[in-house]
Amino acid sequence: MKQICSFLTILLCISCGQKVKKEDLKHLNGYWEISEVEFPSGDKKQYEMSATVDYFEVSDMSGYRKKVQPLANSKYITSDDAEKFRLEPRQDAYIIMYQNEMSEWEEEIESLTDTRLILKNNEQIRYIYKRYEPLTLE
Incomplete structure (x- = not known):
């Protein structure tokens, strides 16, 4: 019985996962630095720093x-x-729909806060970003 209750609690937590709301979209504005990419296979690629x-x-x-x-001067x-x-x-999510002369594609905004952004593309690759903090030299 204890195992069933634990399983149902976990299932409930997963199904009630954080959904992006319209009011969250304001957080998308600004600079974002890639920190990690997660592939459908489970492999991950970490980015310590990006140019x-x-x-x-x-x-x-x-x-x-x-x-x-x-640049180092915050420009x-x-x-x-x-x-x-x-x-x-779309279905309790927001989709970024891109289109240019060459192609069109989309990414789902899986999670969005003022400091973290997760996008998932059609190939189920997840791109995890953190809010960019400008370089400062003193």
Whole structure:
């Protein structure tokens, strides 16, 4: 009986997992640094430091994402390249829908707080980001 109760408690916790709400989407704005990639096989790749960070800007369920290179003076090197997207609610989740002249793809926002972002693509690869903290030299 104890095992059944434990199993049901775990199942309930998993099924009530943190879902992204519309009010959470404001946290997407800003700079994000990749920290880990999890593959469907269970393999993981850790990133101690990255030469680029992702910048997201969202307004009214659409926005853009671009790669930027941070400098030591809290400024960034960037190009004019940006991936435009729209956000779409789908089955208790939000999907980032990208489309350009070459292709279209999507990523599910699996988790989003002010300090952590997890995106999952169609191949079930999870990208785990942390809020980027600018470099400062004193």
